[in-house]
Amino acid sequence: MEKSFSFFLGSSDSPKIRSDLVTCLRFSVFKAPSGIISSIESLFRNFFWGGSEVLSKINWIDWHIICLSKENGGLGVRQLQEFNLSLLEKWCWRLLVDRGGLWYRVLAARYGEEAGRLAVGGRSVSCWWIEVSNIRDGICEVGEGWFAGMVSRKLGDGLSTSFWFDRWVDDVPLCRRYSRLFILTKNKMATVASMFSLGWEEGVERGSGGGGCRRGRRSC
Amino acid sequence: MQPNVTDIWQWHPDLAKGYSVRSGYEILTTQDHQVLDAAQNLIWHPKVPLKVSIMAWRLLQDRLPTKVNLHRRGIIPNTDISCVTGCGHDESADHLLLHYDVFVALWHQVRLWLVFSGVDYQSIGPHFVHFTNYLGGLKLRRSFLQLIWLLCVWLIWKERNNRIFNNIITPLRPSGKGKVPFLLVVAC
Numbered sequence: 273m274e275k276s277f278s279f280f281l282g283s284s285d286s287p288k289i290r291s292d293l294v295t296c297l298r299f300s301v302f303k304a305p306s307g308i309i310s311s312i313e314s315l316f317r318n319f320f321w322g323g324s325e326v327l328s329k330i331n332w333i334d335w336h337i338i339c340l341s342k343e344n345g346g347l348g349v350r351q352l353q354e355f356n357l358s359l360l361e362k363w364c365w366r367l368l369v370d371r372g373g374l375w376y377r378v379l380a381a382r383y384g385e386e387a388g389r390l391a392v393g394g395r396s397v398s399c400w401w402i403e404v405s406n407i408r409d410g411i412c413e414v415g416e417g418w419f420a421g422m423v424s425r426k427l428g429d430g431l432s433t434s435f436w437f438d439r440w441v442d443d444v445p446l447c448r449r450y451s452r453l454f455i456l457t458k459n460k461m462a463t464v465a466s467m468f469s470l471g472w473e474e475g476v477e478r479g480s481g482g483g484g485c486r487r488g489r490r491s492c
Numbered sequence: 493m494q495p496n497v498t499d500i501w502q503w504h505p506d507l508a509k510g511y512s513v514r515s516g517y518e519i520l521t522t523q524d525h526q527v528l529d530a531a532q533n534l535i536w537h538p539k540v541p542l543k544v545s546i547m548a549w550r551l552l553q554d555r556l557p558t559k560v561n562l563h564r565r566g567i568i569p570n571t572d573i574s575c576v577t578g579c580g581h582d583e584s585a586d587h588l589l590l591h592y593d594v595f596v597a598l599w600h601q602v603r604l605w606l607v608f609s610g611v612d613y614q615s616i617g618p619h620f621v622h623f624t625n626y627l628g629g630l631k632l633r634r635s636f637l638q639l640i641w642l643l644c645v646w647l648i649w650k651e652r653n654n655r656i657f658n659n660i661i662t663p664l665r666p667s668g669k670g671k672v673p674f675l676l677v678v679a680c
Contacts, residue, residue: 330565332550332556333555342536354521357516357520358519361513362511362516365501365510369501369510418519424502425502427494429493429495429496429497431498432499433499
């Protein structure tokens with residue numbers, strides 16, 4: 273316990289010395305185990321109600337209410353688990369937008385790319401990558417796939433958007449919406465631009481998904 | 493499709509800037525917006541120290557350790573919940589702040605000082621809202637009265653604690669028209 277505390281709260285010997293900055297740094301890289309989160313929160317709670325490590329005081333108000341934002345009648349104390357997740361979320365976002373970065377290329381070399389994105393990899397995978405890829409794929413405590421549901425592709429020339437895998441039209445990627453059609457497709461890696469060049473009525477834009485897909489069906 | 497424009501990723505909550513930890517956190521913690529009591533919005537004031545706001549926040553939820561609340565939690569026995577002055581009533585937050593004679597007199601003096609008259613509400617939330625809006629809708633006035641109300645409540649609570657734990661009674665001196673009530677002077 274002592275050891276895990278100093279891991280998340282900085283390298284000091286005593287868990288009492290808390291450094292927000294260091295917590296923040298740890299939280300932005302690693303997913304804190306729920307046991308650690310609840311231990312830290314119980315320290316917060318004790319402190320808030322004026323208790324100490326040996327003496328606990330009455331918790332007059334539910335911690336969840338204290339954590340609500342001020343607009344919702346709480347005090348706006350940070351919820352650690354959600355904060356941790358939103359920091360890790362940033363990696364998922366960088367996975368999308370920072371593909372030229374060295375860190376991405378290292379990951380791509382190590383785990384390989386599949387369907388236009390990093391593969392989860394085999395058995396011996398870094399624990400960091402397991403957590404981040406789980407969040408990217410929506411395998412975590414907080415509602416399934418909420419991150420993927422919030423990002424989409426804004427079409428420009430269509431050269432770097434995958435026709436089947438990226439969410440560029442509609443709420444789900446076309447490979448899932450038209451899964452049977454997708455199985456029959458020969459070129460699964462086609463970009464939107466290449467599908468377009470195969471023949472596609474002019475004026476089809478993002479948002480009018482139905483038309484685009486019908487044409488796409490004919491061309492594959 | 494637009495030629496010569498690169499495809500980009502969009503983060504729906506913020507299309508222009510993309511993902512930020514703040515917006516991610518907000519989404520994860522967003523709950524259905526609760527309709528708040530009007531008083532709840534008044535506890536935050538830029539000039540008021542955090543401890544006072546938090547005390548007012550607890551007060552509005554009736555979670556201050558008054559004797560009635562302590563009894564409810566099983567800390568003190570039934571026989572020990574009467575008001576510190578021996579007025580015979582139970583010491584609930586409502587009683588202490590709004591009904592107990594000495595502090596009623598304080599409210600009265602504050603109103604005298606501010607030169608307005610009015611009836612005090614019988615429960616704390618409406619009292620706060622009403623007090624703040626006494627002098628009409630001007631923002632500056634409301635903000636000032638908000639400050640005064642929070643100050644009074646803080647003082648009353650401090651005074652109550654002083655009386656219980658230190659046996660110190662700060663007298664409420666009658667003040668002439670236009671003078672600041674004594675308690676308020678002490679606090680300022």
